[in-house]
Amino acid sequence: MTTQEGVQPMSAAEEAFVRALSRVLQVLPRAVDQDMTRAGQLPLSEYMALVHLSEAQDRLMRMSELAAACDLSLSGMTRIVARLEQRGLVQRVRCEADGRGANAVLTEAGLQHLREAWPAHLASVRRHLLDHVEGEHLETLTQVLQRMVTAY
């Protein structure tokens, strides 16, 4: 925490910004997640794990890497991979170089699922997010958002 005393109160504009963002934070993830599950696809958290895996070298990642990529705790990732493994979309492979380590590997079925699922995901993201942003603002916005989380 910072100083805590003598913090400058929010201006009206700041207040509006914070309210809008917290509303977005509250509403959007649920909306996209619902779109996906209603379309018969995986929940967003599991889908994102697959996406990260699909982009990785050999479609394989250490559990800790994957957790970091998804901004989830390691234990959370353990359970997500467990669910994905049950569905046969991912396989857990003990790490050769380090016997403690586990790798999550995207299976062929996982890749296939991703091929089927991405249009639904993309459509949802377009509808909820991108359709509301004018192109000229896109980069500014991205920069601001990135700065908010670079500390982590």
Add this chain to the structure above:
Amino acid sequence: MTTQEGVQPMSAAEEAFVRALSRVLQVLPRAVDQDMTRAGQLPLSEYMALVHLSEAQDRLMRMSELAAACDLSLSGMTRIVARLEQRGLVQRVRCEADGRGANAVLTEAGLQHLREAWPAHLASVRRHLLDHVEGEHLETLTQVLQRMVTAY
């Protein structure tokens, strides 16, 4: 869901934007929440309920209003108010005009808690959000965010 077939793929800029936003979505609420609980205050969800109540006429709101204001389900709000009531920060009062309805009323203790808690909340919000936004972008950003959630 929208059409689902023939959705336009994302440009690199769009992709970056979506990733940045989803990272923010994932990380920021937890960060602020942790700041508040570490500062010995209520979790963010309960704090926000108090804030909304404090701004209401007679510091009193119907459960359903409050749930809508906080973007939570009614059942979720039932539980939050139950927790707040246990701490004596809120009181539940049957609605006079409509015997089914329940009002949540902010108690004096609740108001007092709010007076103590807001600096911590404000500091956290400044640190995580506002410090990263230059004034000139604030309004643009607010507009975009507002448009994203006006549908709900």
Add this chain to the structure above:
DNA sequence: GGTGTTTGCTTGCTGCGTCAAGCAAATATT
């Protein structure tokens, strides 16, 4: 090379929020 520490992941427990079902008061229908 044996003991102590660190690292990488998993598991038990807990809290939160959702959905679906339940219940009671209010309103509509006849």
Add this chain to the structure above:
DNA sequence: AATATTTGCTTGACGCAGCAAGCAAACACC
């Protein structure tokens, strides 16, 4: 006015994610 429907909220069951504790493998040190 008696019954059926709707409305407003609560409760039960569930799933998800986090923390803290646990467990093995790896490394470090003597």
